[in-house]
Amino acid sequence: MNRSEEFIFAAAIELPADQRDRFLDDACAGDEQLRERVAALVQAHEQPTQFLDLPSGSGDQENTDAGIQVSAGAVIDHYKLLQKIGEGGFGVVYMAEQEQPVRRKVALKIIKPGMDTRAVIARFEAERQALAMMEHPNIARVFDGGATGGRPYFVMELVRGVPITDYCDKNSLPTRQRLELFASVCNAVQHAHQKGIIHRDIKPSNVMVTLHDGQPVVKVIDFGVAKAIHQRLTERTMFTEYGQMIGTPQYMSPEQAEMSGLDVDTRSDIYSLGVLLYELLTGSTPLEARHLRTVGYAEMQRLIREEEPPRPSHRLSTTDQDLTVIAKHRRVSPERLHREIKGDLDWIVMKALEKDRSRRYESALTMARDVERSLNDEPVEAGPPTPGYRMKKWSRRNRGKLVAATVLLVMAGILGTWALSSWTARRVEITNNSNRLSNRLEAAGMDLGRAINAPVDDEAVWVAAAAGEQRVRDAMNQGPLLEEIHERAIDFLTRFHEAREDRNLAYRVENIIINRATHDDLQSWEAMERQFNQLFKDYGVDFATRSPEEIADTIRNHYSALRLADALELWIATKGQVSGYGGAPANEETMQPWADALYAADPDPLRTEIRKIIFERRPVTCDELESMITGVDLQQVEPRTLSWLAITFMMARDPERSNEIHEYALRYNPDDLMVNYDYALALGKQGRWDRAVRYLMRCTAVRPEVAGVWRTLGEALRENGELVESRKAIEYALELDPDHAPTLVALAWTQLLEENYAEAEAIARKAKSIIPQDAEAHALIGSALMGQGKPDEALPELEKCAELLGERRPEHLPIEQWIDDCRQMLESSDD
């Protein structure tokens, strides 16, 4: 049987949009027709369809975000809202019509309902005040402000324009005109700075170009995150309260990305202006958006702080985009474009993009001046002011007057070069080799960062990272290198190796848990213990020969300390289960040294505390848990730990808080397998199988090749009364892992509930043949026989089940009840 379209569809729509293509490739495994069909379904899912959606009130779905009550057509004071033209995290902007005192179209910005918290209102107010202070032809003006239903709004000049980059490309503006527009952006920003206002979110969509009498006019808009220079609204509170960075990553200055509390000043805007100019010249930002999106938050911060961008002219010659296309947008040849940008403009941009803000332009005005100088072929302030450079500038202005002088200069140059050549040859070689390696290290470092921050299951990023590593190795073997670069390369290779091993470990541990952890028989738990023993051995930890203390020490100092500690915990739990099912005995006394080793092994104190609670199963109160996490920045906590924290809240009998924490963890890690899985199981414990299904669907999207995920999904679907789907999911799990007794048992359950008694019996018998001691298999055989009207054959199976269970009475297996039923059936048939 093939996985049905429905499952692939249901899983795909659970994934973030940018991961769906890859998932569909995997899930459809070369079946082009299937892929096409599912892709069409997913696309249909995304498309609004008024026709199908309209008849019913679809606004009552479980997970709808706070709706926006203010909508087009409404009237606020004397403004009539016409249409929504923009939406941010907190506010919505409408085009509105003003009747009095003048009839005109304006832009009205209002806080979204439910977003009107004090911090947001303060920020909103700040924007209004900032705008009101400014008066400049290149800045949108504020006309009015007020509040409706407690929500503040303000009214400003309606800017009907397009982002500056779009305008330039659509009109194929040559470099010169781009620079002229850019200079007026600088002037607007300079005006704001003079009024003591920092924009903090300069990017193309906030720099619009409108036409005034046919002439393009720049309008800087959205001072939404602007801040008066001496204002004391700390970023920190905004950040932690909304878990959101202010600004747009590609355009954000290093000090802004840092969030170190270091005051962001006007020079941060200079940096963003540098990014904007970069984009106007090359068509891309120094750190490309498409790349930043794929890396995690920490890596993004690192890139912004540390990554030296290539000079614009260099980007032009290495860009993925077709240089001829970019050049066409400027109406010049590619060679000419490259020449135009190389030199002055490179330096102007790079000066604005200095990581150290004291080395940037000190004001937007000085930057504007430099841009104007380059337009006039005057020497610019930025860049290396070598005599040769000044000469070139001067000569361009005086071309034709200088032939004789040039000849002389060239002669001098040749003589000088010749004398130095033997010394430079080797130097040039070292420099070239080192530059090559340095470039490759840079690229490979980015790929590795991306891979580390990607979910464990992202295969493609690791393929890319491995290719990068190979290129670094090749470059290392190509001749002499600078010592410093060589060391960097060695560091990188170590980092790469450890990161890859860490990922492999995570993958293995997760698979062991999912495939085994819901089992109910000794054999499975013993198998799990063996798997863990092997895993530790592979990572240099041998339980047979080392003491718990030694092992704790090894783990703590291991590069995969966190993951090995996780594995150790699971190993301990497994030993407990083995003992519980009658295997090798383990009691508190024998296990205590291991528990202590575990606490010593994990370098993270929060994790250790949570571990203690889960592991010791001690009663815990919500207050205790809340105080444990007071002062902890949950955003810095890795997802798995959050998931455990959620489980401790389940133990404290606060399912709501538990779910809240899981939802929080998933908001930032929507595709983390274990968080989804743990959340699904927690929901199942709450009887919310209807919701658990959704997260298990996501698990199947994240790691479709693991049978346990499908089995658990099948069980959840069964609990939710969807028997046909349940059967399909479990059958798929069996395809992946054919003779897996617990999966057979799960299938038998579903068949039993579907009243397919003969099938249920056959499948349960197969499970029994694999694990003769499986109590559940016996119960299912008995139950299926009863369904077929054979209570006489059923009774011994049921009794065997009771015997195997001993003292245990799993909730889902009311064996006494079944035995009673069976006896009654026998009696009535005797009559």
Next chain:
Amino acid sequence: MTEVTRIMQQIDAGDPQATDQLLPLVYQELKRLAAAKLRNEQAGQTLQATELVHEAWLRLVDNGDDFQWNSRGHFFGAAAQAMRRILVDRARSRKALKRGGDRQRVELDPAWHPGVEQPDKLLAMNEALERFEQIDPAKAELVKLRFFAGLTNRQAAAAMNISPATADRHWAWARAWLQTEMQKGID
């Protein structure tokens, strides 16, 4: 006791024949209501499918409020089916009208269901739904309740005795499925 109340008690008691008796009664009532409503309707006011169905419920069933959702589910199932018939008939006659055929009086206002205005789309949807019913009758029922009877997700879930989260998930699939099928028909 009204006839509908009696039938619904039979359904509750497990009589499978009773369900079939429900449909014609609900159909008649809905048709009558829709026509009557529209005659009295003030210009500009819209009439939703869901209002019609609820009104029919109140008129046809004694002490409507006391009924359990379970049997309400049967009623709404019948109502959805009845609405479907009315709409499909209308769409067909509209198309016939366009071709200059049968000059039937247009007795329903377009506002009451988006399907009325787009007869081609409605017929395509109906055909797609017929195919979907063969594959997945339970999810098709959800579509009927939402699309034809105008129930919200929550109401439809209650009528079908499933959770809203499950209904959401089923709707996502049904909606995507129907939309791609309808697309095929157009291409």
